[in-house]
Amino acid sequence: MTNRHRVALAFSFLVAIAAALVPLRVDAERSDRAKQLGRKLMCMCGCGQILIECNHIDCPYSVPMLKKLDQLVVANEADDLILQDYVQQYGEKVLSAPPTKGFNSIAWYIPGASFVLGLAIVGFVIRLWSKRHTEEFVPAPGAPGDGAASSSARPDSRLERARQQADQETED
Amino acid sequence: MDLFGSYALLLAFLCMLYAVGGGIAAIITRRPLLIKSARNAGFAVCALVWLGFGSLLYLFLTDDFSMAYVSAHSNRNLATFYKIPAVWSGQEGSLLFWSFLLSIYVFSVLFTYRGKHPELMPYVGVVTASVQGFFLILNNFIASPFQIFAAPGAGGVMHLATQADGRGLNPLLQYPEMSIHPPMLYSGYTGFTIPFAFALAALLGRYPGEKWIHLTRRWTMIAWCFQSIGILLGAHWAYAVLGWGGYWGWDPVENASLMPWLTGTAFLHSVMMQEKRGMMRVWNVWLVFSTFFLCILGTSLTRSGAVNSVHAFAESKIGHWFWSFLVICIVVCLVAYLKNRDYLRSDNQLDSMLSRESSFLFNNLILLVACVAVLSGTLFPVLSEAVRGSKISVGPPFFNLVNVPIGLFLLFLTGVGPLLAWRKTSTESMRRNFGWPLVGGAVGAVLAVAFGLRNPYVTICVLLSGFVTLTVLSEFYRGSRVISARTGSNLFSSAAQLTMRNTRRYGGYVVHFGMVLIFIGLCGTPFNKDRQMEMNPGSVMALGPYTLHLQNFDTDQQPNYSSERATIDVDRGGKSLMMLYPQRRFYPSNEESGTMVAISSTLKEDLYVVYAGRSPDTNMPVIHAYLNPLVKWIWLGGVVVVFGTILALLPNRQAVLVVRPVAETSPAVQGQQTVPATYTARSQLPTSHD
Numbered sequence: 001m002t003n004r005h006r007v008a009l010a011f012s013f014l015v016a017i018a019a020a021l022v023p024l025r026v027d028a029e030r031s032d033r034a035k036q037l038g039r040k041l042m043c044m045c046g047c048g049q050i051l052i053e054c055n056h057i058d059c060p061y062s063v064p065m066l067k068k069l070d071q072l073v074v075a076n077e078a079d080d081l082i083l084q085d086y087v088q089q090y091g092e093k094v095l096s097a098p099p100t101k102g103f104n105s106i107a108w109y110i111p112g113a114s115f116v117l118g119l120a121i122v123g124f125v126i127r128l129w130s131k132r133h134t135e136e137f138v139p140a141p142g143a144p145g146d147g148a149a150s151s152s153a154r155p156d157s158r159l160e161r162a163r164q165q166a167d168q169e170t171e172d
Numbered sequence: 173m174d175l176f177g178s179y180a181l182l183l184a185f186l187c188m189l190y191a192v193g194g195g196i197a198a199i200i201t202r203r204p205l206l207i208k209s210a211r212n213a214g215f216a217v218c219a220l221v222w223l224g225f226g227s228l229l230y231l232f233l234t235d236d237f238s239m240a241y242v243s244a245h246s247n248r249n250l251a252t253f254y255k256i257p258a259v260w261s262g263q264e265g266s267l268l269f270w271s272f273l274l275s276i277y278v279f280s281v282l283f284t285y286r287g288k289h290p291e292l293m294p295y296v297g298v299v300t301a302s303v304q305g306f307f308l309i310l311n312n313f314i315a316s317p318f319q320i321f322a323a324p325g326a327g328g329v330m331h332l333a334t335q336a337d338g339r340g341l342n343p344l345l346q347y348p349e350m351s352i353h354p355p356m357l358y359s360g361y362t363g364f365t366i367p368f369a370f371a372l373a374a375l376l377g378r379y380p381g382e383k384w385i386h387l388t389r390r391w392t393m394i395a396w397c398f399q400s401i402g403i404l405l406g407a408h409w410a411y412a413v414l415g416w417g418g419y420w421g422w423d424p425v426e427n428a429s430l431m432p433w434l435t436g437t438a439f440l441h442s443v444m445m446q447e448k449r450g451m452m453r454v455w456n457v458w459l460v461f462s463t464f465f466l467c468i469l470g471t472s473l474t475r476s477g478a479v480n481s482v483h484a485f486a487e488s489k490i491g492h493w494f495w496s497f498l499v500i501c502i503v504v505c506l507v508a509y510l511k512n513r514d515y516l517r518s519d520n521q522l523d524s525m526l527s528r529e530s531s532f533l534f535n536n537l538i539l540l541v542a543c544v545a546v547l548s549g550t551l552f553p554v555l556s557e558a559v560r561g562s563k564i565s566v567g568p569p570f571f572n573l574v575n576v577p578i579g580l581f582l583l584f585l586t587g588v589g590p591l592l593a594w595r596k597t598s599t600e601s602m603r604r605n606f607g608w609p610l611v612g613g614a615v616g617a618v619l620a621v622a623f624g625l626r627n628p629y630v631t632i633c634v635l636l637s638g639f640v641t642l643t644v645l646s647e648f649y650r651g652s653r654v655i656s657a658r659t660g661s662n663l664f665s666s667a668a669q670l671t672m673r674n675t676r677r678y679g680g681y682v683v684h685f686g687m688v689l690i691f692i693g694l695c696g697t698p699f700n701k702d703r704q705m706e707m708n709p710g711s712v713m714a715l716g717p718y719t720l721h722l723q724n725f726d727t728d729q730q731p732n733y734s735s736e737r738a739t740i741d742v743d744r745g746g747k748s749l750m751m752l753y754p755q756r757r758f759y760p761s762n763e764e765s766g767t768m769v770a771i772s773s774t775l776k777e778d779l780y781v782v783y784a785g786r787s788p789d790t791n792m793p794v795i796h797a798y799l800n801p802l803v804k805w806i807w808l809g810g811v812v813v814v815f816g817t818i819l820a821l822l823p824n825r826q827a828v829l830v831v832r833p834v835a836e837t838s839p840a841v842q843g844q845q846t847v848p849a850t851y852t853a854r855s856q857l858p859t860s861h862d
Contacts, residue, residue: 106552
């Protein structure tokens with residue numbers, strides 16, 4: 001028997017004692033801690049709702065699950081152990097969010113990674129487009145447009161023209 | 173009538189084949205008669221689909237229970253009003269309804285642009301007819317709603333077998349909003365076919381310039397508006413009917429409706445870059461394509477049973493058809509793009525980082541990241557199952573944690589974007605435009621904290637909401653003040669004139685303000701309270717400042733259901749405020765129960781009371797009450813968003829030349845007829861920078 005099994009067995013024993021000690025009918029009012037834990041679990045009836053929000057009276061899953069949760073909370077079990085107990089009984093599907101370890105932690109990284117990737121692309125695009133703009137507006141040294149004589153090619157005046165054009169374009 | 177409907181759909185399918193084939197021939201030969209003929213085939217497809225849908229509706233209204241579909245989704249006692257939504261309450265009918273709505277769009281497009289844009293419209297006709305073709309295949313051969321009950325008779329001959337009564341409509345759908353929510357949502361989904369068709373047509377036909385963008389802008393906004401209404405009505409239905417105290421559960425089907433909305437919103441913003449500056453042509457085409465793909469993906473999620481959802485139709489093999497269609501669409505778009513990508517080349521340039529253009533880039537980035545977050549969360553259980561062999565759940569805690577910061581960033585950009593000028597914004601202009609809105613937002617956040625709204629996200633949201641509201645108001649104020657000075661009219665009248673002169677810009681601001689109201693409504697969520705109690709007559713429940721006195725229970729018998737109703741007297745500080753009547757209904761035809769929630773709604777909070785049923789242990793009635801702050805702001809925001817979108821759809825009113833009489837006549841013209849000295853033309857009025 002591995003350590004993990006021993007812990008699970010000891011925990012199950014504690015749960016059994018706690019269940020025997022607390023009254024069978026738990027009051028319909030639920031403690032804040034039970035509500036908090038109930039939000040980390042899903043109802044397994046297929047309604048797709050988190051446990052605490054499953055409102056199906058006589059639901060064959062949420063009613064016993066909530067009753068057990070109340071009992072574990074009254075027995076003052078640690079949050080992790082309570083969640084682990086549900087995972088052992090129903091599988092990882094009972095958790096309302098993907099675990100932060102192992103393969104399923106990828107779910108947590110995708111939004112952040114897509115944001116970073118998107119930001120890098122936008123940064124690259126802005127840089128590229130700004131460079132294009134600068135290249136067009138600042139003539140190369142020695143080019144015909146370079147020099148004080150060709151005032152029309154100056155960045156300021158061209159910028160001004162471009163602004164006027166933009167004003168026209170955006171007037172409607 | 174079933175035969176009539178069935179034949180109408182079959183004929184529609186044949187006409188569709190002609191519309192596609194004839195359309196392709198017309199594109200190749202450019203023969204005007206062929207172009208016209210293909211277009212007329214397109215009209216015929218639409219008319220025949222309408223007839224098919226009309227037939228099904230007739231069968232429901234006349235209680236024809238020889239039809240398997242009618243029998244499964246209706247019954248004699250069902251109120252006539254609900255027999256209409258019953259038509260699209262099942263897989264087969266909803267697919268026909270999809271075809272019906274799509275045919276309305278297609279007919280409108282073909283009719284509006286008949287004889288116009290000869291280089292583009294044959295392509296549009298082929299693309300729309302092809303999409304219609306896919307749904308007609310489903311309507312005719314895969315999920316026909318016109319299947320009849322038959323029983324073997326003497327000699328093995330099959331005879332029509334009529335059922336005495338039907339199984340009735342799902343109780344959850346027997347709510348007035350369910351008559352409006354699916355049509356709105358489907359109108360959104362189907363509506364995105366039109367910009368998709370134009371984008372693909374422009375790409376295939378190498379249609380010059382940005383004209384396709386101008387042609388489809390209104391169609392896209394109409395689809396977006398319907399999608400917004402559909403999503404909000406769905407949320408309200410979930411809130412008022414499902415009885416769990418919430419309005420958005422990040423259910424896969426809800427997510428499926430949100431994803432095309434997000435990309436559609438991104439498109440509505442980035443399209444301005446193409447219109448004004450000729451930029452982002454490739455991006456816009458792919459945004460339109462992606463929006464359409466997401467519509468199809470969303471529909472397949474609802475119908476394939478790939479993901480668990482309370483909204484989904486029964487698991488069926490129809491999902492394979494949708495996946496195949498999706499793959500075909502992606503391949504066609506990819507090939508069209510690779511073949512004609514030169515046509516999309518644009519001279520993208522950016523004058524400055526501080527410009528409207530860069531704000532749109534960030535706006536698109538955030539909307540796309542939100543879409544990826546929702547999509548990955550929705551599909552991750554499928555991926556996990558494929559890789560590890562066991563499904564996991566991705567529920568509200570994940571989506572809330574990921575999407576709340578994204579939403580706040582988007583709200584920030586909603587305020588920043590309109591204040592930035594095209595091409596370049598000076599730091600002085602930024603300081604002038606941003607100063608007061610930021611101060612106002614900060615004051616709002618301090619007040620929120622002072623009034624007890626102590627949550628970091630809520631504080632940031634209030635700050636940003638104040639900021640965006642003030643930027644929107646300042647935009648209206650600045651423009652109105654100039655018009656007021658020119659015309660002498662008051663500020664309100666000037667604001668109305670201003671709006672009507674550039675409906676798209678100012679309608680857009682109204683939409684932004686509506687979004688602010690929705691965000692304010694969402695701020696209430698962390699402060700929700702609820703309490704559940706087993707109560708008998710005389711029991712009392714305290715929730716926040718309210719005390720609920722359960723007075724009695726009574727029962728009622730209606731033709732289609734029986735109900736048990738609780739009468740609850742609500743008081744506050746000992747003063748009776750109102751009576752609430754939450755109900756629990758039982759529908760014998762399908763042996764299902766449903767709740768009718770009692771909601772007392774104010775701008776401050778909703779008192780939401782559910783008669784949840786009887787406790788399995790004690791058989792005592794269970795009352796579940798919720799105190800949900802600020803929920804009404806969400807629905808109010810939705811109304812403002814829709815109003816703003818409708819405003820943006822209106823054509824601009826032409827500016828009027830304002831004549832100001834001359835105070836003194838110039839010596840040079842003394843003795844001549846007085847000439848008006850000042851003309852205030854449109855160009856002198858505030859320019860728009862939408």
